[in-house]
Amino acid sequence: MTRILRLAAAQMGPNQRADAREAILARMIALLEDAAARGARLVVFPELAFTTFFPRWLLEGAELDAYYEEAMPNPRVQPLFDRARALGVGFYVGYAERTPEGQRFNSAITTAPDGTILAKYRKVHLPGSVEPRAGDRFQQLEKRYFEYGDLGFPAFRGAAEWGAPVMGMLVCNDRRWPEAWRVYALQGVELMVMGYNSAAYDPNGGSTENEEIRSFHSTLAAQSNAYMNATWAVSVAKAGNEDGSGLIGGSVIVDPNGVIVAQARTLGDEVLVADIDLDLCRQGKEKMFNFAAHRRPEHYRRIVEQVGAEPP
Amino acid sequence: MTRILRLAAAQMGPNQRADAREAILARMIALLEDAAARGARLVVFPELAFTTFFPRWLLEGAELDAYYEEAMPNPRVQPLFDRARALGVGFYVGYAERTPEGQRFNSAITTAPDGTILAKYRKVHLPGSVEPRAGDRFQQLEKRYFEYGDLGFPAFRGAAEWGAPVMGMLVCNDRRWPEAWRVYALQGVELMVMGYNSAAYDPNGGSTENEEIRSFHSTLAAQSNAYMNATWAVSVAKAGNEDGSGLIGGSVIVDPNGVIVAQARTLGDEVLVADIDLDLCRQGKEKMFNFAAHRRPEHYRRIVEQVGAEPP
Numbered sequence: 100m101t102r103i104l105r106l107a108a109a110q111m112g113p114n115q116r117a118d119a120r121e122a123i124l125a126r127m128i129a130l131l132e133d134a135a136a137r138g139a140r141l142v143v144f145p146e147l148a149f150t151t152f153f154p155r156w157l158l159e160g161a162e163l164d165a166y167y168e169e170a171m172p173n174p175r176v177q178p179l180f181d182r183a184r185a186l187g188v189g190f191y192v193g194y195a196e197r198t199p200e201g202q203r204f205n206s207a208i209t210t211a212p213d214g215t216i217l218a219k220y221r222k223v224h225l226p227g228s229v230e231p232r233a234g235d236r237f238q239q240l241e242k243r244y245f246e247y248g249d250l251g252f253p254a255f256r257g258a259a260e261w262g263a264p265v266m267g268m269l270v271c272n273d274r275r276w277p278e279a280w281r282v283y284a285l286q287g288v289e290l291m292v293m294g295y296n297s298a299a300y301d302p303n304g305g306s307t308e309n310e311e312i313r314s315f316h317s318t319l320a321a322q323s324n325a326y327m328n329a330t331w332a333v334s335v336a337k338a339g340n341e342d343g344s345g346l347i348g349g350s351v352i353v354d355p356n357g358v359i360v361a362q363a364r365t366l367g368d369e370v371l372v373a374d375i376d377l378d379l380c381r382q383g384k385e386k387m388f389n390f391a392a393h394r395r396p397e398h399y400r401r402i403v404e405q406v407g408a409e410p411p
Numbered sequence: 412m413t414r415i416l417r418l419a420a421a422q423m424g425p426n427q428r429a430d431a432r433e434a435i436l437a438r439m440i441a442l443l444e445d446a447a448a449r450g451a452r453l454v455v456f457p458e459l460a461f462t463t464f465f466p467r468w469l470l471e472g473a474e475l476d477a478y479y480e481e482a483m484p485n486p487r488v489q490p491l492f493d494r495a496r497a498l499g500v501g502f503y504v505g506y507a508e509r510t511p512e513g514q515r516f517n518s519a520i521t522t523a524p525d526g527t528i529l530a531k532y533r534k535v536h537l538p539g540s541v542e543p544r545a546g547d548r549f550q551q552l553e554k555r556y557f558e559y560g561d562l563g564f565p566a567f568r569g570a571a572e573w574g575a576p577v578m579g580m581l582v583c584n585d586r587r588w589p590e591a592w593r594v595y596a597l598q599g600v601e602l603m604v605m606g607y608n609s610a611a612y613d614p615n616g617g618s619t620e621n622e623e624i625r626s627f628h629s630t631l632a633a634q635s636n637a638y639m640n641a642t643w644a645v646s647v648a649k650a651g652n653e654d655g656s657g658l659i660g661g662s663v664i665v666d667p668n669g670v671i672v673a674q675a676r677t678l679g680d681e682v683l684v685a686d687i688d689l690d691l692c693r694q695g696k697e698k699m700f701n702f703a704a705h706r707r708p709e710h711y712r713r714i715v716e717q718v719g720a721e722p723p
Binding site: 223224225226247248251252253254255256265272275276277278279280281282284285286287307308312315316319320322323324326327356357358382384386387388389390391392393394395396398399400401402403404405406407408409410411 | 599619627631722
C-alpha cells in the first residue's frame with residue numbers, strides 16, 4: 100500500500116456578509132475542481148468556510164440563526180458534497196453547527212472520497228468574549244455564539260486510498276495550543292488538518308500586533324507543532340478584507356520536520372498541492388519523539404490539574 | 412522597579428576530553444567577564460559546561476566518576492563562583508551531579524548576583540540508551556549515566572535586581588517537549604533558561620538529519636515554545652567539534668513573540684547580550700494565552716494518563 104497522499108490546501112479569499120451562499124459555494128467548488136484536476140484526493144478548506152466570520156458582529160434572531168447549519172450535509176451545502184463525490188475527493192470544511200437540541204459549535208468535518216463523513220470536530224479553544232465590547236465596531240463573539248467543543252480531540256483513520264493515515268482536526272485558535280496537538284499525537288496522528296480566520300490587525304484601530312507578526316505566529320505554530328508531534332499539518336486560511344476587517348493568509352502544508360513544503364502567496368482563493376509521504380512521520384515518532392521511551396507524565400500534572408497560571 | 416534585565420548567552424566551543432578543568436574554567440570566566448563588561452547581570456552557560464559531553468563514551472570506575480560534581484559549588488568550580496560574585500553577576504550552568512546517596516542527574520543551577528543558589532533543576536527528558544549500541548564508535552548513554560530528574564519543573568523567582576522574574580530551567584532535550592514549557596507557564600514563567608549539547612549529525616556516519624535541519628529544530632523549539640507560553644527564552648549551546656563529534660551552535664535569545672533578538676554566528680566561545688523587557692510577556696499572558704480564560708484541561712487528560720502513543 101502506498102503511503103503517499105496528494106492533498107490540497109484550498110485557501111479562500113473573504114466571504115462578505117452580503118455574498119449569496121450560492122456564490123460562495125461556486126468558489127469552493129471551483130477550488131475543489133482545481134485541486135482534483137491536479138490530482139489531489141483530499142482538500143482542506145478554512146474555518147467557517149460557508150459564511151463570513153459572523154462573530155465579528157453582534158447579531159440575534161433569524162439573522163444570527165441563518166449562519167448555522169442544522170445538519171451536514173444539508174441542501175445549502177449539497178452541491179459541494181455532490182461535486183466532491185463525483186470527483187472522488189474528500190474534504191475538511193469548517194462550519195457553524197446547530198444541533199437539534201439547540202447547541203451551537205464551531206465545527207469541522209472530514210469526508211471520504213465516497214462522500215461519507217469520517218469524523219466531526221468541535222472547536223475547543225474559543226477565543227473572544229460573551230459580551231460585546233462597548234464602543235468597538237468589530238467584535239469577537241465566539242464565546243457568545245458557540246459552546247466549547249465537547250468531543251475532545253478524537254483521532255480517526257483517513258480513507259484507505261489515502262494510505263489510511265491517523266488524522267486529527269483542529270479549528271483556528273486550537274492550532275496555537277500545544278495540548279491539542281499532543282492529545283492527537285498520543286493517538287499516533289500522522290496528518291493534522293485545520294482551517295482558520297485570524298485577524299491581520301486590530302480592526303478597531305488598536306496598535307498591538309501587526310500583520311507580519313500575526314502571520315509569523317500562525318506559521319510558527321504549524322511548523323513547531325508538526326515537528327514536536329512528528330506529523331504532517333495542513334493549515335488553511337480564509338484571508339483578505341472581509342466585511343472591512345483584515346484576515347491573514349499564509350496557508351501552509353508542513354512536513355513532520357516542521358519544514359514548509361507549500362505556502363500561499365495571495366490573500367485570495369488559492370490552491371496549494373503537495374505529495375505527502377506519511378511514512379516521513381516515522382523518524383520522529385521512533386527516535387526523538389518516541390513517547391513511550393522519553394515522556395515523563397508524572398511531571399506534567401499541572402497541565403490537567405489547573406487551568407490558569409499560578410505564580411510561585 | 413524596572414523590569415528590563417540585561418542578560419547574556421555564553422555559548423561555548425567544544426570541551427575536549429583531554430582539556431584540563433582549569434582551562435575550561437578559564438574560558439568560562441573569560442565569557443563571564445566579557446558579559447559583565449557589557450552590562451549583563453545574568454549569564455547563561457550550556458549543559459554539562461565543565462566537561463566534555465561524556466555520555467558519548469562508554470566509561471566506568473574512576474574515569475566516569477571524575478565527570479560528576481559532588482557538591483555545588485566545590486573546589487573544582489569555585490573560581491567561577493568567586494568571579495561571578497565579585498562581578499555581581501548571576502549565572503545558569505549545567506553540570507553532572509552526584510548526590511551523597513550516589514544518585515546521578517544531568518542538572519543545572521541558577522545563582523544570584525550575590526552567589527547564592529536560587530534553584531536547581533534535574534533534566535527530565537533523558538535521550539539515548541542504557542546499553543551501548545554495538546559497533547558504534549560514539550554512544551549516547553544519558554539513560555545509563557543519569558536518573559530521570561525528580562524535581563519536576565519548579566519555577567522560581569529571579570533576583571530582585573533582575574526585576575524578580577518568574578524563571579524556569581530546562582536542560583537540552585527538555586526544550587523540545589512542550590509539556591515542560593507548559594508546566595512552567597502554568598507557574599507564570601517570564602524567563603526560561605536552558606543549555607544544550609545537540610549533535611550536528613550522526614557521528615557514526617548514518618544519513619538521517621543533517622546539521623541544517625538539526626539547527627532549525629533547535630531554533631524552532633525555542634521560538635515556538637517562547638511564543639506559546641508568552642515567555643522570554645535563552646537557549647545556549649556547547650558547539651563545534653568535540654572529541655570528533657559535531658555539536659550544533661545557534662544559541663538564541665528569543666522574545667515572548669517568538670522573535671529572535673540575538674543569535675550566535677560561530678561554533679565557538681561567543682557572548683550574546685540583550686536587554687529584555689519582562690513586561691513584554693504580558694500581552695500574550697493577558698490575551699491570546701490567557702490560560703484561565705481559554706484552556707480546557709478536561710480534554711487534555713491523555714497527556715498525563717498515557718505515556719506512549721496509542722493509535723485508534
